[in-house]
Structure formats: C-alpha cells, structure tokens
Amino acid sequence: PPDEGHQYGHSKAEYFSAGIEGALIVLAAAGIFATALPRLIHPQALETAVLGLGVSAAATAINLAMALVLQRAGRRHHSITLEADGKHLMTDVWTSIGVIAGVALVFATGWLLLDPLVALAVAAYIIWTGVGLMRRSVSGLLDAAISRDEQNEITKLFTEYSRRHGISFHALRTRQAGARRFVSFHVLVPDAWTVAQAHGLCEEIEARVRSMVPHASVDTHIEPISDPASYEDQGLDR
16 A cells, blocks of 8 residues: 555555566576486486376366466456466476476387477476566566557547547556556646536546546546647656
C-alpha cells in the first residue's frame, strides 16, 4: 500500500522479485549445460533407477499442478511475482521431464548421446524462460505502457464521447506497476461548459476506463477546446 514516502505504492517491488527469479532460472540452466556438455563429449552409461524415476515422475506431476495454479493466478491478478513463481516451478518440471525422457530414450535406442542432447534442449528452453522474465521485469521498471489492446479500447471510448458530446482528447499516457495501472489524459471541452459539467463528464469517462482496465488509477485534466494553449501541453515537460 502507499505510504508517505511512496505515494504510488510499492507495486514495482514485484519486478525486482521476478527479475531475481529469472536470473536464478538462467543460473539453473547454466548448471544443466555444465553437466550435460561433458557427457556429450564423453558419453557415459546410465544406471537403471526405476524407483527413483517413479518418485521423480510423481514429484513432477505435483510441481506441474502447482505451477499451473500459480501462473493462472498471476495472470488473473496481474502479478508478475506469481507468474515468476509458477515459471520457476515449471523449470523444475521440464528438468525432471528431460531426465525421464533422456533415460527412456537411451534405454530404448542404446544411443548414449540422447541423454545430454535432451538435457541441453531443456536447458535452452529454461534460459529462454528466465531471460523472458528478466526482460519483463526491466520493462516494468521502465514504466512500460499497458497492452496495445487496452489502449485501443480507450481510444475507441474517446471516439464515442467525442461524437456524442463534441469534445476531444489527447496526451494519453499509461504505465504499469505490478498489478496497478496508471492512465492519464486531457479532456478538451467546449469553452461554455461549467467546471461542474466538465467534471461530471470526466467522472463518467474515468469510470468507463476503470471498467476496461482492471486495477487502474485514472487521472484527467480538463482544458478549453478552442484555446491554442490547450494543444501545447502534450509533452512530459508540461
């Protein structure tokens, strides 16, 4: 929640958490590479461990269920931390699947190189997952805009109100901070409108935007539509 020193809240802390998890995922993949490469150069015979593989398969099923729940919750609540936790668990799932698949393929074909090749493929996928998390974290820390689809919905709303009320809009800006979104724009109204009339319409528009963009804080600025100065304040410095 917001406090005196952080009046927009602490939602961006999620990006640090997710970025660290992404780095740990990449580190785990590097460990798999380090283990698999020597076996690729010098193939080694595998030992049969049916009980161990059975336990691994059971643990993998449990991790898969937990990972899917976490990722679904992350998408529903717009929480990159929950998604990162789910992806972290999924790397364990793919690692275990790689181990089981590698052992099964070697025993089925007798080709020892299949085990390290499968491990390298799994490691490459895990790196892709970890790098993706880190990129999303950096993007969030740099105030990435909300999705293009959501921005298009807001623009359609502007068109609707412009036609109905003879008003105009500009300076639409959006950003995300964890689950929280921030939307701001200027509303240009006829000069003859009273402050109360313009404010009432802005309240209605803000409510519509909040209904389209979950967890959004919406800020509007009213300007007279015929004043040239109203069109000179669209940059960040104004």
